[in-house]
Amino acid sequence: MRLLRPVRLAVTTGLAAALALLTGPVPAQAVTEPAWGLVASSCTPSDIAANRAVGIGLVEVEAYWDRYLPSGPGAVNAAYAADLRSRVTACLDAGIRVVVGPGTQYPPGWVRGLPGAALVDQRGKNSVTGAVDTVYSAAVRGAQNDYLRRLVAGLPSARLDGIRVGTSTAGEVGFPGPNEAGDGFLQSWWAFGAAPQQGSGLAAGTPATPMPGWKPGQPTWNGRTVTPAMAQNWFLWYSRSLLYGIKGQVDALRAAGYAKPVHVPSPGKGVLPADLTTAVNALLGGAGDRDGSLGRGLYYVDQFPALAGNVAGPVVVDLTGVDDATAVTARGLTPPQDRCAASDATTSVAAGTPVQNWSNLRFARAQAARAGLAAVGENPGPPAAETGGTASSDPIAEQIRRSPAYARGCDLLGFFLAFESVLNDPASGVTRQDYVRAVTG
Incomplete structure (x- = not known):
């Protein structure tokens, strides 16, 4: 067990140091x-x-960790691995670009x-949503990274447009959220296991x-006094x-020889600066948590520049709030804020910009631009328990x-419609032709 370290009033990690290097102007990007x-x-x-x-001509294909290595480390399900490779290759050979979601949330x-x-919160409770x-x-981390290396080796990785990385049960960046x-x-804070608190078994x-x-x-x-x-x-x-x-996931992908972009799915708008001020003035005791982002650890104002400065190779943030419920609210304001x-x-x-009224997409995209990161996006999909859609979202x-x-x-740079299965389902009332008409109309 490591000796416990004294408190420091400034985070002095490599991530923090990199922030000081990211204050220059963001280069202009061509609109395409x-x-x-x-x-x-x-x-x-x-x-x-x-x-x-x-x-x-572009799709995301989901892999599943629990299907790839169902019975133990190194015990690859050869039939599943071959089927996954076959389907990804078939799309690529047909001229369809592919981003792979490795399914580490499974x-x-x-x-x-x-x-x-x-995961352990401050009350000693564990997440019941399946998160590890x-x-x-x-x-x-070691088991996950071994899986990622095997996945890179088992796919035509040099032909892919991207591989997603995430930490949550939705495959996005973030800790578990409210009531998890x-x-x-x-408001659980998921940093009270032996590893983060004592350094025992810490990655x-x-x-x-x-x-x-x-x-x-x-x-x-x-x-x-705190x-x-x-x-x-x-x-x-x-x-x-x-x-x-x-970064650990990306390093594993790079070590396995994958050099193409990594996509980081990023939900919501994260914590707003004014909300963080409110929260820390209350010593993180519950105030200032607008939408659950505090406990999830989402603070894109800080994280996106750190991501840009510390992750090897090309990085793309995937903003998963395109036309979510916050867009519905924001466009109803005068003037609209979506x-x-x-x-x-x-x-x-x-100071003074009413970003609390902006849609999730607008604010999160602004943080990606500040950091010089390219971005893609996706919509929440139909209101249902397994998607990001809610009763307040637009219909599909x-x-x-x-x-x-x-x-x-x-x-x-790209937009991914959620989901292909919706367009295959006659009961959904929408088709591929509807999607294409929306894009070209």
């Missing part, structure tokens, strides 16, 4: 027509034919038994907490921990109609 794609394509012959018939059962696999600790646990301990508690290169034993909301720590600056330092450590998890503007990268962090037909304008207006 987005590539139009689909989420969760099967790449079966019938879907390939249907997509080619209407000119859809860990095999044996991974859940590894040391430190269970890919951020702090060395054992889980299953008991109605709305290499990932720092342990700067305040061992301190729990958000507590007014004292080791006999000292200040807002100390609370903010703790939060930055927590939120940047996610980037170490992402559309991206060229000045957003600067004004989004200026309206998402299809509106999303192309959002993608163009926010200068996205």
Whole structure:
């Protein structure tokens, strides 16, 4: 067990140091027509034919960790691996570009038994949503990265357009969110296992907490009064921990020989600067949490520049809030606040800008632009438990109609419609032709 370190009032990790190097101007990017794609394509012959018939030339294909290595480390399910490779290759050979989602959000059962696999919040509760600790646990990180290396070797990786990386049960960046301990508690902080608190079994290169034993909301720590600056330092450590998890995955992909872009799915708008001020003034005791982003550790204002400066090779953020419920609300304001503007990268962090009224896409895109990161996007999909859609979202037909304008207006490199299965389902009321008409109309 490592000796516990004294508190530091400034995070002094490589990520923090890199932030100081990212203050120069972001180079201008040419505006291009987005590539139009689909989420969760099967790449079966019938879907390939249907997509080619209407000119859809980009898809995301989901792999599944629990199917690839179902029974133990190194025990590859050869039949599944061959089928996945065959389907991805079939799409590529048909001229359809492919981004692979590795499905690390679907860990095999044996991974859940590894040391430190269970995420632990400040009350000693575990996540009940299936999440495992890919951020702090060395054992889980090692198993995950072994899987990623095998996946790269088993796919025509040099031909791919991208591979996604994430830390959550949705395959996105983030810790579990409100009520993911299953008991109605709305703000768990998932950094109270032995690894982040004591350094025991901690993933290499990932720092342990700067305040061992301190729990958000507590007014004292080791006999000292906790200040807002100390609370903010703790939060930055927590939120940047996610980037170490992402970096570990990317490093594994690069070590396996994958040199193409990595995509980082990023939900919502994250914590707003004014909300973080409110939160740390309350010592992270519950105030300022607009939408659950605090406990999830999402602070794109800080994370996107750190991501740009610390992850090897090309990085693309995937903004998963195109025409989500916040867009519906934002476009109903006077004036509307849903559309991206060229000045957003600067004004989004200026005092007094009403970014709380902006759509998730608009604010998150502004942070990507500030960091000089390219971006793609996807819509939430139909309102259902397994998607990001809610009762307040546009119906899927309206998402299809509106999303192309959002993608163009926010200068996205590509847009992925969720989901291919929706377009295959007669009961959905939407077809590939509807999608193409929305793009070309």
